[in-house]
Amino acid sequence: MKCRKYIQGLSIYLFLWIPFITNGQFNHVGEEYKEVEAHAKELMLNEQFxxxxxxxxxxxxxxxxxxxxIYPLGVCYLNKxxxxxxxxxxxxxxKxxxxxxxxxxYYTGKAYHLQLEFDKALANYEIYKTLLVKAKKKSNKALLKEVYRDIEMCHNGKELIAKPLDITINNLGSSINSPFPEHGPILSADESVLIFTSGRPTTTGGNIDKxxxxxxxxxxxxxxxxxGWSTPLSIGDSINTHAHDASISLSADGQKLLLYKSEKEYFGLSTQGNLYVSELKGMHWTKPVxxxxxxxTKNWEPSASISADEKFMIFSSNRPGGFGGLDLYIVKKLPNGxxxxxxxxxxxxxxxxxxxxxxxxHDGKTLYFSSNGHKSMGGFDIFMSKFDLSTFNWSEPENIGYPISTAHDDMHFSWTADGKKIYFSTTRPEGFGDRDIYYSEVHKEAAKLVVLKGIISDSLTSMPLDATIKVLDSKNNEVIGIFNSNSSTGKYIVILPEGKNYNFSITSQNYNVCTDVLNFYNLEKFEEIEKNIKLCPKYK
Known part of the structure; x- marks a missing residue:
């Protein structure tokens, strides 16, 4: 999924002033260059910076x-x-x-804003606002709304930076990041696998989006x-195409990948995309569905996250009936799947x-998301909200703070199951170029969760098995979740919240059913438990 431009839909204002300065003042370029200049102007009008x-x-x-x-050059760099x-x-x-x-x-203010020089940004925003008001044009209404919002975000930024978080933000390094954009980091529950998105020359076909x-x-x-992290490889031809393919979310057991794929919009007017799911079968991902x-829908759904028990999903959409722009929606899985x-x-x-x-x-009740609304300090900041099971209401979203949130687009936040690390994508001056993936080690009490992992194999040959793990609440037999082991490695991962006793049922074709009971009722902290399971073959 492409990152949004900082200056969208407004490049037409670049050229309303051209006749004013071209009446004989700068006609020194030969006729052979007029076509080049016209092409550059057309690219700017189309926001192809x-x-x-x-x-x-x-x-x-x-x-x-x-x-x-020089003015268009500044705007190009601002959008880069x-x-x-x-x-x-x-x-x-x-001058x-x-x-x-x-x-x-406005553009000067935006550049200072991105550099977190809020006073200089505010000075330029105020000049621009005054000029808009003085002009008394009805067409300036949207521009005034825009600059008022930027002024508000500058004040938010001054407040947030005054109370910084006691953490260090680290670039994930040159093994992952490149001079090209990287984003969408998603990790397996045990932090052994990193899946991410990049637009670099080695992508399928190596083509450039016009x-x-x-x-x-x-x-x-x-x-x-x-x-550290191994050299990244393409996730495979079954997923990657000559168009845009982006990582979105990974199921707790690591066997289902949600992704975004670009498509032609229904009327062929623009590029559009949709959400897909692919399953890991052995060592290969299936063709996305x-x-x-x-x-x-026929609208835009660019991102999603699936809960650890796979019972619900939250996704973004700009479909009609929302509160404005992209909204977050929840969709639950029915008993029939x-x-x-x-x-x-x-x-x-x-x-x-x-x-x-x-x-x-992974606790199923805490939501992190990116927004350029609420108390953002500029662009997309990262917010957190908790769901109250007693009132069935979400808490007021809180900006998780600087230096995670900045005036740039800070997005695709994820938290490891043990609560020790966060990952997200953003643009920072010390980066390798464009957006990079960053992480930070955090000092916060982890949620009371259990990550149960191990290998399911044949009891006689130790051959890895493709098995289904069904987890039920011992008290009422409610299905908590259904998980799968990998058919090539036998590896499984299950994430469970504290406060319950669980019945496990592990099944695999031509093998006897294995059952077990685990007690996590009085769990005091996060635990990672390794439990290898041997299944006995059925004998005819």
Whole structure:
């Protein structure tokens, strides 16, 4: 799933001022370059900033410091999330602001905003706001709403930075991150496998998306070793295509992968995508299957998270009837295994802006998500809300704080089951380029959970088995979850909350059923238990 631009839908304002400065002032470029200039202008109008940037650099080399070129160069760099370079051009423009549109002050403010220089950002936002009000144009209403929101987020940022979290944010390193965008980190419950998305030259086909000038995205997989993460490999041709493929969520047992795949929109007007699921059969992922129509609509559903017991899923959608932009919806699994009708999570979670990239904690009642609404300090920040089982209400979302949340888009948050590490994707000055994947070790009491893992194998040959693990509440026989072992390795992972006794039933074709009872009623802390299971073959 492509990251959103920081400046969307407003590039038309770049060129409303062109006639003002081209009446004979800068007509020194030969006729042979007029076509190049027109092409660059068209790319900017289409918000194809990555493609426009090298062309404007070429034109700037012919006519250095020409206002027609240095201003678009700044906007291109701003949308490439290289705000320091953007500022170097905007500061040149501010030496003679009368030659540029009023929008210059907004873009300069945005660049300072991204650098967390809130006072400088506010100064430029205020100038821009004053100019909009003074102009008294009805068309400025949306622009005023935008700048008022940015001013509000700057004040949020000043408040959040004044009370920083006592943590260190670490880049995951060059084995995972590259000069190209990486995002969507998802981990197995035991943190042995990392699946993520990247748009780099090695993606399937190595093609560039003409819409934005970046490489099409593929899904990659890496395994944890004694020395760190292994070199990422493509997750496989059954999943990765020549279009966009992005990692979304992984089931607790690691056997089901939710992913996003781009498609042509129904009327062929633009690129669109939907949510799919693939299953791990042995060492290979199956061809992805689209989720049902009540989830995947003609609108946009870019992300989702499935609960540890696979009984419900939370996903984002911009379908009609929401609170504005992308909203979060919940959909529950029926007893027959089908998905019910989705329900909007409501106005406590959803804002008039965008809520996206949900992550359901392994405890099944804590939700993390990204939003550019609520008390964001700029772009998408990461928020947390808890579900109260006594009132059936969500708590007011809380920004989890700086330096996790910044003025950039901070997204795709995930928490390891043991509560010791968080992973997320963002843009930071020290990164390898564009968005990178980061992690942090946290000092917080882990949820009272049990991660039960091991190998299921034949009792005589030790051959790994493809088995189904059914977990029931000992008190009322309610099905807590159904999990699967991997058919090639026999590995299984089960996540269970504290406070209950559980009955286990392990079945595999041509093997006797194995049952067990485990007591986690008085669990005091997080525990990881390794339990290998031997199944006895049936004899005819």
């Amino acid at each position: 990555y493609l426009a940037l090298p062309i404007y650099h070429y034109l700037d080399s012919l006519l250095p410091n020409n206002p027609k070129y 999330v290289e705000e320091a370079k953007a500022l170097s051009y905007f500061e040149k423009c501010l 003679e602001p009368s030659k540029y549109p009023d929008r210059l002050y 819409v934005d000038g970046q490489y099409f995205e593929d899904i990659y997989i890496s395994h944890k070793t004694d020395t 689209k989720l049902p129509s009540q989830i995947c 089908q998905w019910a009708l989705p329900m909007n999570l409501g106005g406590v979670i959803n804002s008039p802006y965008d809520e996206d990239a949900p992550f359901i904690h």
